[in-house]
Amino acid sequence: MELLHNILTGMDMLLQWQVLFSAAGGVLAGVVMGAIPGLSDIIAICLMVPFTYYLNPVAGLAMLMGLSKGANFGGAIPSILLNIPGTPQAVITAFDGFPLTRQGKAGKALKAALYASCLADTLSDCLLFFFAAPVALAAIMVGPVENVAIVVFALTLVAVTSQAGPLVGIASMLFGLLLRCVGADPLTGAPRLAFGSYELSAGMDTVPMALGFFVISEIIWQFCEGKKAANQGAGPDVLDEECDEDHGFSWAEFKQCLPAIGRGTAIGSLIGALPGIGTTVGSYLSYVATKKAAKDPSRFGKGAIEGIAASEAGNNACNGPNLIPLITLGIPGNLAAALILGAFTMQGLTPGPMFMEQQAPMLYALFIVLFFSNFFTLGFGLLATSYVRKIVNFPRNYIYAAVLAFALVGTYIVHSNTFDLYYAFAFSIIGLACRKANIPMIPLLIAYILGASLELKIRQTLNLYPEGLQIFFTKPISVVFLAASFAAIGYTVYRQYRLRK
Amino acid sequence: MKKLLLALCLVLGLSASAQAFPDRPLNLIVPFNAGGSLDSMCRIIAEFMAQDLGKPVMVVNRPGASGTIGFAAFLKMPNDGYNVLALPTSTIISPVFQDRPPLDPSKIKALGGFLESGRILFSRADAPFKTFEEFLAYAGKNPGKLKFGSGGDTPTAYVFRHILAKEKLDVNVTLFNGGAPAAAAIMGGHVDLVEGGIGSPADVAATAGKLNRLCLLTGNNLANLPELKTPLQMGYDYATSVIFSLFLHADAPDEVQNILTDSLKRVLANKDLLKKFASRNLSPRYYGNEEITHSFAAGGHVGELYNILGKL
Numbered sequence: 001m002e003l004l005h006n007i008l009t010g011m012d013m014l015l016q017w018q019v020l021f022s023a024a025g026g027v028l029a030g031v032v033m034g035a036i037p038g039l040s041d042i043i044a045i046c047l048m049v050p051f052t053y054y055l056n057p058v059a060g061l062a063m064l065m066g067l068s069k070g071a072n073f074g075g076a077i078p079s080i081l082l083n084i085p086g087t088p089q090a091v092i093t094a095f096d097g098f099p100l101t102r103q104g105k106a107g108k109a110l111k112a113a114l115y116a117s118c119l120a121d122t123l124s125d126c127l128l129f130f131f132a133a134p135v136a137l138a139a140i141m142v143g144p145v146e147n148v149a150i151v152v153f154a155l156t157l158v159a160v161t162s163q164a165g166p167l168v169g170i171a172s173m174l175f176g177l178l179l180r181c182v183g184a185d186p187l188t189g190a191p192r193l194a195f196g197s198y199e200l201s202a203g204m205d206t207v208p209m210a211l212g213f214f215v216i217s218e219i220i221w222q223f224c225e226g227k228k229a230a231n232q233g234a235g236p237d238v239l240d241e242e243c244d245e246d247h248g249f250s251w252a253e254f255k256q257c258l259p260a261i262g263r264g265t266a267i268g269s270l271i272g273a274l275p276g277i278g279t280t281v282g283s284y285l286s287y288v289a290t291k292k293a294a295k296d297p298s299r300f301g302k303g304a305i306e307g308i309a310a311s312e313a314g315n316n317a318c319n320g321p322n323l324i325p326l327i328t329l330g331i332p333g334n335l336a337a338a339l340i341l342g343a344f345t346m347q348g349l350t351p352g353p354m355f356m357e358q359q360a361p362m363l364y365a366l367f368i369v370l371f372f373s374n375f376f377t378l379g380f381g382l383l384a385t386s387y388v389r390k391i392v393n394f395p396r397n398y399i400y401a402a403v404l405a406f407a408l409v410g411t412y413i414v415h416s417n418t419f420d421l422y423y424a425f426a427f428s429i430i431g432l433a434c435r436k437a438n439i440p441m442i443p444l445l446i447a448y449i450l451g452a453s454l455e456l457k458i459r460q461t462l463n464l465y466p467e468g469l470q471i472f473f474t475k476p477i478s479v480v481f482l483a484a485s486f487a488a489i490g491y492t493v494y495r496q497y498r499l500r501k
Numbered sequence: 502m503k504k505l506l507l508a509l510c511l512v513l514g515l516s517a518s519a520q521a522f523p524d525r526p527l528n529l530i531v532p533f534n535a536g537g538s539l540d541s542m543c544r545i546i547a548e549f550m551a552q553d554l555g556k557p558v559m560v561v562n563r564p565g566a567s568g569t570i571g572f573a574a575f576l577k578m579p580n581d582g583y584n585v586l587a588l589p590t591s592t593i594i595s596p597v598f599q600d601r602p603p604l605d606p607s608k609i610k611a612l613g614g615f616l617e618s619g620r621i622l623f624s625r626a627d628a629p630f631k632t633f634e635e636f637l638a639y640a641g642k643n644p645g646k647l648k649f650g651s652g653g654d655t656p657t658a659y660v661f662r663h664i665l666a667k668e669k670l671d672v673n674v675t676l677f678n679g680g681a682p683a684a685a686a687i688m689g690g691h692v693d694l695v696e697g698g699i700g701s702p703a704d705v706a707a708t709a710g711k712l713n714r715l716c717l718l719t720g721n722n723l724a725n726l727p728e729l730k731t732p733l734q735m736g737y738d739y740a741t742s743v744i745f746s747l748f749l750h751a752d753a754p755d756e757v758q759n760i761l762t763d764s765l766k767r768v769l770a771n772k773d774l775l776k777k778f779a780s781r782n783l784s785p786r787y788y789g790n791e792e793i794t795h796s797f798a799a800g801g802h803v804g805e806l807y808n809i810l811g812k813l
Contacts, residue, residue: 140685140688140689141689141690142689143686143689143690143691143692144675144686144691145691184565184566184569184570184573185566186565186566186678187566187654187676188566188567188654199577201573325685326536329684329685329688329702329706330536330681330684330702330705331536331681331682331684331685331702332535332536332681337535338535338536338540338560338562341535341536341541341544342544342547342548342560417574417577417578419577452565456678459675460650460675460676460677463673463674463675463676464648464650464673464675464691464692465673466645466673
């Protein structure tokens with residue numbers, strides 16, 4: 001009864017035109033900004049924060065939540081249509097999305113991404129709604145030791161499942177870790193591999209890295225490939241010849257995607273509840289799991305809709321659980337959560353252990369906003385899919401120029417720092433080299449994202465347990481993940497051996 | 502058409518430069534993870550300063566290496582006064598800055614402080630000790646068993662290490678990127694003790710009965726928790742002084758500094774703001790340059806510990 005009362009009070013705060021309008025506006029802006037490579041959800045949120053000053057707190061929250069959800073789906077659009085990820089978490093969606101576009105099935109791919117995003121998001125919000133307390137309990141059980149084991153497991157999986165083969169995957173992953181060492185020591189701040197450069201010694205964010213490595217290098221690569229094709233007399237048409245256009249998404253195809261969405265939701269929620277692992281990893285692991293479970297894994301990478309569904313479900317399912325540490329412990333897991341913390345603080349509310357009991361109506365208002373935002377994403381997404389896919393028919397060179405401009409603005413805008421641009425260019429050259437040499441880029445990217453926290457957690461562990469590395473083999477959670485990592489390596493070696501024979 | 506555009510740009514550019522400071526959003530750089538005590542306080546201050554200045558003030562978290570990464574990032578930013586750095590006075594005199602020549606405290610100047618923060622030593626509610634004396638006894642009998650986490654390599658952590666050294670206790674010490682991750686670690690049982698400020702997640706958890714407060718690590722008693730003793734009252738030689746303060750680049754324009762200082766003063770006299778802080782048992786006020794310098798001096802001798810205890 002009390003639950004019902006709380007929900008009704010929460011509803012009361014919400015059912016005002018201003019709140020619904022803000023959520024819808026947030027989602028719309030999010031989809032647009034997410035779809036523009038270079039303008040990630042972080043930048044979108046920073047740009048929109050000023051507008052929230054003119055709204056009441058619930059409406060402001062609604063706008064920010066809608067924004068981060070909209071951006072999460074929006075990122076998939078250029079991934080699918082242009083093979084240029086709009087946000088780092090949409091990198092994996094391009095694996096199967098872009099081949100579908102080339103087959104004239106862009107609409108189908110976009111709808112698969114949209115349905116998977118919204119469904120997984122809603123499911124993960126339910127998890128937040130009903131199981132926040134137990135999930136939070138599970139999340140704080142992960143300390144430095146367990147965190148190291150989980151990151152090692154994620155990196156191992158990413159490396160050994162790499163398409164170019166496990167050895168190249170591992171090499172690429174290690175190179176990513178090495179690049180991450182440039183900058184300041186995470187514990188003491190001592191400069192490393194900075195070659196006397198003050199700029200390098202401060203360390204670098206992942207935003208310029210991801211934009212340079214993926215977006216800028218992809219633009220240059222596609223431009224050069226297009227030039228080559230044009231020289232050989234072929235047109236710049238993206239569509240493969242002799243393909244039937246098909247933009248529908250049937251009920252049978254939806255059912256085909258359901259298992260992938262389920263797996264993606266489970267994996268994404270798990271990753272989302274842990275601080276500092278990140279949505280790109282959730283998306284990748286979900287994709288790998290679906291590919292492993294498929295009857296015919298060879299379809300993946302050539303336009304399997306389950307691949308899109310798995311990737312999008314995996315990254316959107318991180319959204320709900322990302323808020324759990326904030327609500328239960330007062331500890332924000334990402335930037336969106338940090339801004340919500342700010343909004344709570346302004347209301348005189350202090351998230352923490354007592355928050356669930358004392359501020360239940362506010363909490364339920366937040367939950368209901370999340371649900372509404374998902375419906376708005378679905379609505380705007382459906383509207384968008386029929387129009388945005390036409391962008392494929394645009395002259396390529398205009399698209400490249402526009403995307404390049406946005407990528408550079410996006411790189412600069414994060415810290416208003418010119419050096420970030422050099423950094424992005426340096427990484428675009430590394431990205432081009434990887435493409436030329438057929439070195440998989442995902443292990444490098446994920447190693448770069450996780451590298452800093454991996455090192456910090458190892459150092460913390462060794463501080464807390466001076467007896468040494470054996471602690472990793474005595475804590476149960478850590479043992480499970482390390483054993484799984486060894487099993488993954490063992491299985492790969494065994495399979496390679498079988499393939500040789 | 503082109504000429505028209507050019508003219509338009511010119512007019513826009515001129516009107517922008519003619520406008521008074523600030524004509525666009527400001528950044529407030531917090532060199533720790535979101536959710537810690539400095540971060541939560543800054544979010545309130547930023548909101549009120551935004552209302553006062555008529556432009557958004559955005560909190561930007563640049564965590565890492567006890568504040569040095571955020572400090573370095575701030576120094577690289579434009580010195581036009583649109584970038585403001587939030588730091589506890591203790592961090593600036595932190596021993597970790599002593600061997601990092603580019604991170605020179607003389608490169609920043611203070612707008613003023615807004616809150617004197619009491620740093621508290623917290624322990625888990627289910628720990629086998631409830632008071633500071635019981636902690637000393639337990640740690641003495643169980644060398645190498647207890648674990649302490651700090652939000653950074655701060656003077657506060659050095660004061661705690663001084664207590665350990667003086668009592669010849671063996672407690673493992675590690676650092677987190679701010680009070681929020683440290684609080685998560687103690688709630689998950691990964692460390693047994695943390696230091697944190699009033700109003701931090703650890704403090705909120707202590708009010709909820711999930712953590713115990715053992716003692717202070719700063720030099721002044723707290724009005725709402727008078728039973729907590731300072732290290733000096735317990736017979737130790739060091740205590741820190743922490744005033745949360747805002748800084749600009751040392752070469753930022755003076756008129757901008759005056760505008761921002763006045764805004765900070767007005768904000769700290771705002772009744773709504775005081776009410777928000779009061780709900781957390783905090784009483785902010787404006788701290789001028791003299792008091793900040795005094796805080797440096799009061800906490801400054803902690804720097805000696807760097808040479809006595811060595812780096813972590």
